[in-house]
Amino acid sequence: MNGDYSRPEDLAWKCRRCDVNLVVGPAVLTYMGNRITADLPQCPVCGFVMISEELALGKMAEVEQILEDK
Amino acid sequence: MQYDIPEKLRAVTGDSIRPGGLILTERAVDFCGFSKSARIVDIGCGFGTTLSHLRHRHGFRVCGIDISARMLSGSPVQTAVQAGAENLPFGADVFEGIFCECVLSLLSPPERALDEFHRVLRSGGYLVMSDLYLRNPGKRFYPVSSCLSGAVTKSERIMQLSDCGFELLLWEDHSGYLKEMAARIVWRMGSREDLMKLFFPGHCSACDWASIQRARPGYFLLIARKK
Numbered sequence: 423m424n425g426d427y428s429r430p431e432d433l434a435w436k437c438r439r440c441d442v443n444l445v446v447g448p449a450v451l452t453y454m455g456n457r458i459t460a461d462l463p464q465c466p467v468c469g470f471v472m473i474s475e476e477l478a479l480g481k482m483a484e485v486e487q488i489l490e491d492k
Numbered sequence: 493m494q495y496d497i498p499e500k501l502r503a504v505t506g507d508s509i510r511p512g513g514l515i516l517t518e519r520a521v522d523f524c525g526f527s528k529s530a531r532i533v534d535i536g537c538g539f540g541t542t543l544s545h546l547r548h549r550h551g552f553r554v555c556g557i558d559i560s561a562r563m564l565s566g567s568p569v570q571t572a573v574q575a576g577a578e579n580l581p582f583g584a585d586v587f588e589g590i591f592c593e594c595v596l597s598l599l600s601p602p603e604r605a606l607d608e609f610h611r612v613l614r615s616g617g618y619l620v621m622s623d624l625y626l627r628n629p630g631k632r633f634y635p636v637s638s639c640l641s642g643a644v645t646k647s648e649r650i651m652q653l654s655d656c657g658f659e660l661l662l663w664e665d666h667s668g669y670l671k672e673m674a675a676r677i678v679w680r681m682g683s684r685e686d687l688m689k690l691f692f693p694g695h696c697s698a699c700d701w702a703s704i705q706r707a708r709p710g711y712f713l714l715i716a717r718k719k
Contacts, residue, residue, distance in 0.1 A: 456672050458679050484684055485675045491705065 428463045435472060437465035444472060451482075454489045501690055504673070504680045507539040507566075510594035511669035511711045512622065517542050517593065520620040521550060523662060523715055529553060530588040533612065535577050535605070536595030540567030546591075557581070577605040582612045589613075592621045597642035606656035613718040619658055620715055624670070625649060627708035639691065640709060649714070658716035667710035 428446045435444050444463040449471045451458045464471040473482070502509060526532070530552050534542045537556025546552045547569060556572040557580065558564050564572050575581050577592070577599055590609050599605050609619055624643040644652075650660055677687050684701055 455668075456675060458676065460679070481679060481682060485679050488675045488678060488684075489671055491671065 428461060429474065432463040432472060432474060435463065437468060437470055439470070440465050440467035442467055453486055456489055458485070500681060501677070504676050507541045509538055509541075510622065511673045512666055512713075514541065514545050516622050516666060516669070516713045517545060517591065517620075519664075519713060520591070520618075520622075520715055521546070524589060524618045524620065526550070526552060526589055526618075531555075531586060532589040532591065533557070533580075533582065533587050534572075535580075535590060535592040535609070536598075537567065537569075537572050538563045540564075540569045540572055542591055542593060543567065543569040543572060552589075578608060580608045580612050584611050585614045586612050587614060587617055589618045589620060592619065592623075594623055594639070596621060597623045597639050597644075600642055602642065602652060603656060606652060606658070610657045610718055615718055617718045618661075618715055619653075619718070620713075622666070622711065622713045623649075625710050625712050627667070627710045628706060630707065640704070640707075643707075643709060646712065649712075653714075653716050657719050659719050660714065660716050662713070662715040664713045665710060666713055670709065670711035 433444055433446070436442065437444065442465060445466045446461050447464050447466070448459055449462040449464060451460060462471050462473065506513065528551050532546055532552045532554050534546070534554065534556040537543050537558050538560070540556065543554045543556045544567075547554045554569065554571060556567070556569065557575040557577070558567075558572065559574065559576050561574050564574055573581060577595065590613060592605075592609070596602050596605060613619065624639050626643050626645050629645045629647075646663065650663070653660060674687060677690065678684055681687065681690070688701065
């Protein structure tokens with residue numbers, strides 16, 4: 423299940439280690455044994471994925487809570 | 493009862509539209525050990541995912557019913573007809589197996605459908621059911637039509653089955669699949685509020701997230717045999 427979770431401003435970032443612009447590509451997020459695939463900004467060289475604060479504190483936090491519910 | 497699956501939900505779950513998808517279907521087939529020529533009916537067959545799987549993977553003689561003409565029109569299996577679970581268009585003692593996946597909790601009262609399942613099953617035939625259940629007993633608080641409206645506790649479901657002439661052979665908790673599906677819907681759609689709107693269309697003041705959490709919805713697979 424892909425979905426594009428990048429914002430135009432995310433692509434203005436550069437990977438500090440590789441010194442290249444981020445691109446949007448598929449990333450696999452795993453939490454408590456569950457896998458979700460999403461298109462996220464990442465470095466095309468080393469694959470380092472950038473998660474925006476908005477995503478981390480918003481939707482990602484809600485999903486984590488659901489998976490943590492007993 | 494009329495219903496249609498929202499396209500947004502279908503986009504997340506695929507055509508099986510239920511927690512666990514075909515994994516639980518396959519688990520049940522393994523358990524029941526149907527013969528190659530077994531006649532199987534899928535109640536609420538929707539887009540025909542289970543029917544197609546049972547026919548092509550196992551070679552069973554399958555047919556299905558669903559109340560939604562729109563969903564049936566997308567079914568790849570031609571032996572699916574529009575009908576309600578409470579009034580099955582089949583004779584008595586016809587099937588070796590009935591699959592009822594994530595459907596019974598939409599029916600009210602469920603006993604009418606269970607009586608029909610008992611009628612069309614051969615003696616010793618298997619009823620395969622997966623559905624929502626409430627892991628905390630207590631007051632029902634879902635006045636609007638949704639899968640949760642008809643969800644009951646494990647003991648209530650087993651009692652209904654027994655009253656309708658079935659012997660329980662297997663009960664497995666698969667709540668992890670429900671959680672995974674909820675997480676995927678929130679991830680895809682944006683928030684828990686979007687998830688709530690999907691399952692409780694229209695205003696429902698009693699259907700807040702905390703109330704649902706208190707009921708601890710879970711998901712089960714059960715297999716019962718006609719006595």
